[in-house]
Amino acid sequence: MRWIKLSIKIIIILAFMGILGIGGLYTYAYFSSGLDIKNANQFLIYDDKEELVYQGSSTSKWVSIDDISPFVRDAMVSVEDKNFYHHYGFDIPRIIKAMYLNIKNKKIVQGASTISQQYVKNLFLDFDQTWERKIEEALLTMKLETHYDKLEILEGYLNTINFGQGNYGIENASNYYFNKRAKDLTLEEAIMLVGIPKSPGYYNPVTNYDMAVERAKVVALTMLNNGYIDEEIYNNLYKEKLEIYGKREQNNLQTLMYYQDAVYNELYNLDEVPKSLIELGGLKIYTSLNMESQKYLEEAIIKNMDSNDPLQVASVVINPKTGEVMALAGGYDYAVSQYNRALQSERQVGSVMKPLLYYSALENGMVSSSTFLSEPTTFAFADNQTYSPQNYNERYGNKDITMAAAISYSDNIYAVKTHLFLGEEVLVDTAKRMGLKKKLPAIPSLPLGTIELNMLDFAVPYMTLASGGYKREVTFINRVEDMYGNVLYEKDNEEEMVLNYNYVYILNELLTGTYNNAFNDYNTPTVISIAGQISRKYAVKTGSTGTDFWMIGYNPDILMMVWNGNDDATEINVNQGNISKKIWVETVENILRDKEATWYEQPDNVVGIPLNAVTGQATNDAKKSIIFYYVKGSENTYKMDDYEDKESTNRDD
Numbered sequence: 219m220r221w222i223k224l225s226i227k228i229i230i231i232l233a234f235m236g237i238l239g240i241g242g243l244y245t246y247a248y249f250s251s252g253l254d255i256k257n258a259n260q261f262l263i264y265d266d267k268e269e270l271v272y273q274g275s276s277t278s279k280w281v282s283i284d285d286i287s288p289f290v291r292d293a294m295v296s297v298e299d300k301n302f303y304h305h306y307g308f309d310i311p312r313i314i315k316a317m318y319l320n321i322k323n324k325k326i327v328q329g330a331s332t333i334s335q336q337y338v339k340n341l342f343l344d345f346d347q348t349w350e351r352k353i354e355e356a357l358l359t360m361k362l363e364t365h366y367d368k369l370e371i372l373e374g375y376l377n378t379i380n381f382g383q384g385n386y387g388i389e390n391a392s393n394y395y396f397n398k399r400a401k402d403l404t405l406e407e408a409i410m411l412v413g414i415p416k417s418p419g420y421y422n423p424v425t426n427y428d429m430a431v432e433r434a435k436v437v438a439l440t441m442l443n444n445g446y447i448d449e450e451i452y453n454n455l456y457k458e459k460l461e462i463y464g465k466r467e468q469n470n471l472q473t474l475m476y477y478q479d480a481v482y483n484e485l486y487n488l489d490e491v492p493k494s495l496i497e498l499g500g501l502k503i504y505t506s507l508n509m510e511s512q513k514y515l516e517e518a519i520i521k522n523m524d525s526n527d528p529l530q531v532a533s534v535v536i537n538p539k540t541g542e543v544m545a546l547a548g549g550y551d552y553a554v555s556q557y558n559r560a561l562q563s564e565r566q567v568g569s570v571m572k573p574l575l576y577y578s579a580l581e582n583g584m585v586s587s588s589t590f591l592s593e594p595t596t597f598a599f600a601d602n603q604t605y606s607p608q609n610y611n612e613r614y615g616n617k618d619i620t621m622a623a624a625i626s627y628s629d630n631i632y633a634v635k636t637h638l639f640l641g642e643e644v645l646v647d648t649a650k651r652m653g654l655k656k657k658l659p660a661i662p663s664l665p666l667g668t669i670e671l672n673m674l675d676f677a678v679p680y681m682t683l684a685s686g687g688y689k690r691e692v693t694f695i696n697r698v699e700d701m702y703g704n705v706l707y708e709k710d711n712e713e714e715m716v717l718n719y720n721y722v723y724i725l726n727e728l729l730t731g732t733y734n735n736a737f738n739d740y741n742t743p744t745v746i747s748i749a750g751q752i753s754r755k756y757a758v759k760t761g762s763t764g765t766d767f768w769m770i771g772y773n774p775d776i777l778m779m780v781w782n783g784n785d786d787a788t789e790i791n792v793n794q795g796n797i798s799k800k801i802w803v804e805t806v807e808n809i810l811r812d813k814e815a816t817w818y819e820q821p822d823n824v825v826g827i828p829l830n831a832v833t834g835q836a837t838n839d840a841k842k843s844i845i846f847y848y849v850k851g852s853e854n855t856y857k858m859d860d861y862e863d864k865e866s867t868n869r870d871d
Contacts, residue, residue: 283373289408382418397463476548490707506542518804532559538684567667568761587834589618626731653678684772687717729757754815769798
């Protein structure tokens with residue numbers, strides 16, 4: 219009996235001390251500074267004209283609890299935290315029940331987080347399951363409960379949770395899914411929206427209406443069990459299919475959220491902006507987004523692609539003078555797939571690797587009229603290793619062709635011969651110098667783009683060519699301020715001249731041959747199909763593999779890259795190869811339509827000579843000739859008076 223009495227006393231003392239401890243923590247929370255929940259994790263994003271594009275907490279628009287339908291409030295409390303109005307941040311009976319069930323089943327089968335705890339996690343914490351994080355969560359939850367009433371907490375929670383399709387907050391979700399304000403939602407609409415946060419990618423009605431209804435019925439059942447609706451109402455829910463709107467009222471572009479994702483990605487990687495401030499303080503982010511360019515890009519994508527086809531797209535439009543991204547698409551439609559292919563994926567780049575090779579060639583003694591024999595070739599290496607690349611459609615000149623022709627046709631034999639002639643390390647070193655971060659393998663197939671690269675990383679060396687030789691970083695953010703206007707970060711336009719402008723100019727001129735009729739011979743230029751839509755000079759290169767299509771083109775005002783392919787890297791239809799070309803030409807021509815045409819200034823040290831485009835020989839046929847450019851001293855030794863009688867002898871193989 220003595221031990222029983224002692225045990226009871228100990229339990230009473232421990233319970234009393236626990237009550238005192240909890241009371242002390244709540245007292246500490248009450249007298250400590252409150253949480254700024256309306257600024258927490260708050261972002262204001264502006265375009266290049268400093269016009270507001272999006273605002274709110276993690277892209278949500280804040281709306282008062284009075285402007286949220288009571289159906290939403292009742293449904294959320296019922297399914298997420300039925301004792302919300304009666305606890306002080308922690309539902310102790312629910313915690314005990316969850317612990318019992320989890321121990322009994324030897325795995326996590328039920329959670330016990332309250333709306334207050336979830337709100338704190340959404341605003342201020344990551345989801346690490348460490349004791350330090352759990353203690354911090356508990357203290358922040360106490361602060362939240364002591365400084366705000368229940369309706370304020372519920373208001374904040376409903377304004378910040380993820381409702382799928384890039385919609386954070388109930389007002390955004392209401393506008394997007396049903397084209398109405400949150401206060402005007404019907405019971406069925408409200409229940410369906412409340413069901414989405416359980417799994418935003420799975421239960422949203424745009425991509426999975428049937429599963430959204432199934433989840434809504436689960437929410438409705440909790441409302442029935444908790445007395446928010448009666449059995450008659452419950453039994454008559456979802457007899458008719460709801461009309462789903464699936465659009466945004468403003469900036470209603472299905473690709474815009476891809477750009478926004480890229481902004482957030484850059485923001486979290488800026489050392490100048492403390493992570494704690496991103497989580498707690500609220501920020502104004504001024505970007506290089508050009509809404510008109512984004513609109514033109516999306517219009518071209520929608521026009522030339524089929525929404526029912528699994529073929530996907532990624533594209534980026536950059537100002538090569540600054541490295542600022544004007545527009546970006548990471549997929550066909552953000553509502554259908556949030557995977558940002560421009561930002562996250564790596565794909566084989568194919569022949570768009572070749573301009574880096576040909577710059578190396580020009581820098582290392584070859585000239586634009588240097589010739590190699592275009593014919594089926596097997597390259598032999600040590601240890602009896604061989605490599606037999608093929609040209610597209612197995613088209614070969616079976617004659618010597620110029621570098622200009624090799625670029626125009628994207629001749630693989632010429633490229634590999636050039637690569638091996640220079641040495642396999644040369645292209646690797648040049649790509650690194652031009653800004654490519656990924657370490658490339660020194661292999662024979664490298665100039666044919668058999669390696670996989672990320673689009674934004676690959677944009678840097680192309681931007682180096684487009685800028686005349688200056689290496690710059692690709693950026694989305696120009697300036698970041700706190701909510702009081704204090705500048706936390708401002709882009710530093712750092713640049714480094716890493717290439718010889720003479721050779722960059724010659725290469726850029728060579729890349730105009732991809733749509734020049736002068737090369738119509740045994741083969742045709744790779745982008746001749748869109749030549750009629752091109753109104754000014756661009757340096758252009760295409761690339762293709764069995765699974766990827768690329769189109770890249772630029773001039774001093776714009777650099778645009780387009781990729782098409784399937785997410786699972788399955789074979790693509792060769793007829794789909796023109797899609798990337800059409801998206802590119804329609805976008806750049808629209809963006810530059812009212813701007814003066816520009817091109818690179820010819821260096822004083824570079825001269826031009828008209829020669830046959832394919833053979834590099836002298837010709838009087840203007841339709842078959844182009845201007846070949848040379849650094850002075852490397853030009854052919856032709857005399858202008860006797861072109862007809864002389865043949866080119868300039869061969870570097």
